[in-house]
Amino acid sequence: MANAQRSRYSIAVDTMGGDRGAAEVVRGVALALKEFKDIDEIILVGPKRMLEQMLKKVDLNKDRRLTIHHASQVVEMSEKPIQALKQKKDSSLVRSIELVKEGRAGAVVSLGNTGALMAGATLKLRPVKGIERPALATVIPSHKHHFLLIDAGANPETTGLQLAHNAILGNIYYKSILPNKNPRIGLLTIGSEEGKGTERIATAHEHLKKISHKINYIGPIEGFDTFKNVADVVVTDGFTGNCVLKSLESCFTTLSGFLKKELGATPFRQLGAVLSKGAFTAMKDQLSPEHYSGAPLLGINGLVLKTHGSSNRKFIRSAIRIANEGLRDDLTKKIQKGIAEGNAIVEESEAPAKA
């Protein structure tokens, strides 16, 4: 295979910074390589000697699709992003992003410090032409229906135009990873009346109506609608999106724990729980974020996926799969094209376009 081709589809995996250590990341990589034969190359970024030893343990030290790229430092979860980027130039996180910048890789998968990853990727890879701020997209699993939330926290102070860009980004990404070629795009607000909410919502709504021949914009939606299979892509600002996402996680974790405790409280209930175990397993399977772990930072020149710091090997495998599919699907090019088209329509109707 030509080297250029190989670089374009190569995935840099930041092996450091996850809660379970680099060994778990390496095991996730092993799963991915075994399962997805069309992966060209995975570049493990981290301390060379340590990684070599880990590869030996999983019998991957001679896999031709694996390369190690040495990095001596680790950005810790608790570090301040900008400071960490400045002080840890030889960290696995910074080196991984640089591999994409240099054209040595097409994508990064990282479990590390979210703020540092987003800031580093934005500064080094730069936003796509026509976009001011990238957005984090995350799949929220639900009953029968998963939906995409964008922005989950990259850009807390989003303008109306930036919200419209989030819609374009979400539309393209959704089509790339979920089997629905015309996802319904809803704009999250309070009260579904047209024009209700804030000024930026009204501006975003106007923009989205203009590009509704390009995307399937269904209009404003309320929080009530999120889990109701009304919209496939829920568009919001990074502040609201982050608060909604994390509150949902917090609620789910607390209530699952509560139910578990209550089910174990008496022998009767314990027996009941055993008999109805299938129901809980079915729910767990359906609601596990495993299959769509890896939230991409969309709208930059390159594919950067953040997976949860606590991700196990299965989550890491899924993130690598999504990165690989995104590269095969030319996600970044599609985004560049989609944004250019969207901006042209908005600018045509009002010169100059203001959010």
Next chain:
Amino acid sequence: MANAQRSRYSIAVDTMGGDRGAAEVVRGVALALKEFKDIDEIILVGPKRMLEQMLKKVDLNKDRRLTIHHASQVVEMSEKPIQALKQKKDSSLVRSIELVKEGRAGAVVSLGNTGALMAGATLKLRPVKGIERPALATVIPSHKHHFLLIDAGANPETTGLQLAHNAILGNIYYKSILPNKNPRIGLLTIGSEEGKGTERIATAHEHLKKISHKINYIGPIEGFDTFKNVADVVVTDGFTGNCVLKSLESCFTTLSGFLKKELGATPFRQLGAVLSKGAFTAMKDQLSPEHYSGAPLLGINGLVLKTHGSSNRKFIRSAIRIANEGLRDDLTKKIQKGIAEGNAIVEESEAPAKA
């Protein structure tokens, strides 16, 4: 009892606009009168003749604590708030608010159009001196620990100073209804580092630090923390609060339905569900919003409680209880005092105070 005293503690109940009709509201009133002997007077606001007949049915037509105040119109759920207020001056919603304005009642309980209730109450009763916008406070039930979310949707574009006011309002209300005299106040943001989030969060944080000898301000919290018993009062803007609250409701409803369906899917599971029924009942009891139904619009001159349009008699009873306790506790006076004190501290440190 002196008439003035009676008016001060009187509760106007808007009988129209709920999904279950006025008869259910009347039954809720009957429950409240039976259970809470210290209620002085409930003024039922709605069509006089209809209400008289309903009272006969529940044997309340001779209860001396009941008065009917005639109103011929109904504000529907779907109506635009400002338009409805202008066009339906003889609606039960408008008349109920006017009873407080005229000093004939101390509080309003309504199941009707939230937007119209908030706009009407704000315009007619006016915000408390020193406050620009009122905030909607709602209790979110959780495992072992309920927390108060403020603002749940009244003021979508909240400034830093307004967020600090929400904290003061939430603190006073929490102490009035929940058995904790020093509630922990958290400021909802993305990332718990100091200064992270948006500019208004940074401003609110500075204000709150200054008044932290008056309230138990624990600092910024993330969505992850909401259900973790970290804070008793979660302070946020009306846009984020509304999106978080309604997404949680949407998630809970969808997943409860999912679990129910899965538990009924096979005879084994059905049997299991019967055996472990106690666990589900315990959860339902703990998580029911029944005991704290009624979200007050805090920061106006008067006590206005909104309860869910679908509230049944038990929810209505609880809302009346909360209204009665709020009146007995002199909630509005406490709020006036708390805001004046808070503003004085903020203004002292920076003249003039800007949000």
